[in-house]
Amino acid sequence: MNGIHDMGGMHGMGPIEVREDERPFHAEWEARAWGLIRATGPFGPTRRRNFRYEHEILPPAQYLQMQYYERFIKVLVDRLMAAKLLTQAELDGGRADPASPRSTARVTPANIAEQLARRRSLRREDVKIRPQFKVGQRVRARNINPVGHTRLPRYMRGHRGTIVADQGVFDFQDTDAEGYTLPDRPQHVYTVGFTARELWGEAANARDMVHAELWEDYLDRA
Amino acid sequence: MANAPDKPVGRRKFLSDAAAGAAGLVAAPHIASATPADLEQNQGHQAVPSDVALRVKALESILVEKGMIDPATIDAVIETYESKVGPRNGARVIAKAWVDPAYRKRLLADGTSAIAELGYGGSQGEHMVVVENTATVHNLVVCTLCSCYPWPVLGLPPTWYKSAPYRSRAVIDPRGVLREFGVTLADDVSVRVWDSTAEIRYLVLPERPSGTEGMTEAALAALVTRDAMVGVAQVSRSGGGAA
Numbered sequence: 439m440n441g442i443h444d445m446g447g448m449h450g451m452g453p454i455e456v457r458e459d460e461r462p463f464h465a466e467w468e469a470r471a472w473g474l475i476r477a478t479g480p481f482g483p484t485r486r487r488n489f490r491y492e493h494e495i496l497p498p499a500q501y502l503q504m505q506y507y508e509r510f511i512k513v514l515v516d517r518l519m520a521a522k523l524l525t526q527a528e529l530d531g532g533r534a535d536p537a538s539p540r541s542t543a544r545v546t547p548a549n550i551a552e553q554l555a556r557r558r559s560l561r562r563e564d565v566k567i568r569p570q571f572k573v574g575q576r577v578r579a580r581n582i583n584p585v586g587h588t589r590l591p592r593y594m595r596g597h598r599g600t601i602v603a604d605q606g607v608f609d610f611q612d613t614d615a616e617g618y619t620l621p622d623r624p625q626h627v628y629t630v631g632f633t634a635r636e637l638w639g640e641a642a643n644a645r646d647m648v649h650a651e652l653w654e655d656y657l658d659r660a
Numbered sequence: 661m662a663n664a665p666d667k668p669v670g671r672r673k674f675l676s677d678a679a680a681g682a683a684g685l686v687a688a689p690h691i692a693s694a695t696p697a698d699l700e701q702n703q704g705h706q707a708v709p710s711d712v713a714l715r716v717k718a719l720e721s722i723l724v725e726k727g728m729i730d731p732a733t734i735d736a737v738i739e740t741y742e743s744k745v746g747p748r749n750g751a752r753v754i755a756k757a758w759v760d761p762a763y764r765k766r767l768l769a770d771g772t773s774a775i776a777e778l779g780y781g782g783s784q785g786e787h788m789v790v791v792e793n794t795a796t797v798h799n800l801v802v803c804t805l806c807s808c809y810p811w812p813v814l815g816l817p818p819t820w821y822k823s824a825p826y827r828s829r830a831v832i833d834p835r836g837v838l839r840e841f842g843v844t845l846a847d848d849v850s851v852r853v854w855d856s857t858a859e860i861r862y863l864v865l866p867e868r869p870s871g872t873e874g875m876t877e878a879a880l881a882a883l884v885t886r887d888a889m890v891g892v893a894q895v896s897r898s899g900g901g902a903a
Binding site for chain 2: 445449452463471560561593652
């Protein structure tokens with residue numbers, strides 16, 4: 439979707455604020471929020487909306503105003519409510535409804551280390567597909583504007599670049615308009631290099647490049 | 661700052677405060693219980709800071725009551741990201757690459773495997789690519805669409821990396837961004853920006869500073885900063901060290 443999250447190339451966001459003391463967490467609530475997110479085991483329906491998409495559909499003003507961990511908590515709360523495991527009344531009161539069902543935590547101190555270290559690869563070593571493009575080939579990023587989740591940034595659409603590397607076959611991450619991943623469509627993902635001038639015009643330095651990983655469905659021969 | 665860098669947050673106190681905090685969700689003026697850290701974190705935002713802190717407390721307390729979460733698991737997660745996973749890991753990788761040409765070659769050819777040799781891998785480090793800075797090439801890593809970052813080698817991203825100013829400008833004005841971080845590049849140096857749009861995560865192999873020829877691998881690792889491994893800084897002989 440053409441949302442506020444897709445902000446590459448935008449102006450007006452202000453200076454980059456660097457804190458003297460850059461630690462993982464700057465307040466207790468940030469640490470607890472991150473811990474909550476990682477410690478919450480699987481719940482609700484097995485067919486889930488794309489997690490990133492759930493961030494992307496936040497209204498732009500809200501997205502920009504929220505802090506990083508706050509957005510994660512918002513998405514977790516939305517998911518819990520959608521799964522009917524949490525109500526607004528409970529959240530407002532800070533207490534679980536005594537009548538609500540009790541469960542047993544699936545992520546525990548005993549298995550959390552293994553959970554955090556687990557590789558979650560989307561690469562499909564099992565799928566052999568002939569790549570449509572090869573390293574050095576010229577390609578053009580398609581001009582597409584899907585309303586669901588996509589990994590093709592707006593600033594690259596319609597522009598010509600060069601295949602720098604073939605990263606192998608990965609599951610496609612784009613979703614439908616509801617945020618559900620499109621049916622099984624594994625395909626090659628390529629690192630594509632664009633000159634800064636191709637993306638931003640003649641004022642850019644002729645030596646500069648911008649790269650991204652793009653799924654085959656985002657590319658045409660150029 | 662409310663907490664010293666190496667001091668874990670007060671989690672027991674946090675939990676015991678949870679009920680009181682949650683009760684205050686409705687009644688108390690939100691600003692009253694904001695910590696200085698909350699307020700500082702909130703600079704540049706208009707939201708009332710303690711609102712989210714109270715919401716997180718309430719949520720934890722409810723999920724613990726329902727049995728969905730064990731607070732000790734949350735403690736373990738925090739402990740992991742505060743003291744086990746962080747830029748020190750990446751600094752070890754870089755220092756080894758500086759002193760061991762065969763390792764450097766493996767690292768540039770297959771980042772994931774070479775990093776795994778030092779015991780680092782897992783979530784958000786499944787597919788690592790290492791890009792090398794030279795006298796004529798400077799690499800810069802960003803995630804314009806969200807905040808993707810190589811956790812196993814760098815830990816959780818700093819606030820600026822996740823911020824709209826960095827995400828929006830790194831691709832259109834990398835040289836301006838670098839100047840803000842104090843790095844001025846000559847026009848004949850090529851800037852290569854890597855936008856982490858898919859599953860590949862990037863680590864920058866900075867240039868080894870001159871005058872460090874006699875230094876040990878451990879001493880070299882102490883010079884390598886998190887910022888240098890993202891590409892917004894260069895490594896200097898006086899160092900700074902990855903936090």
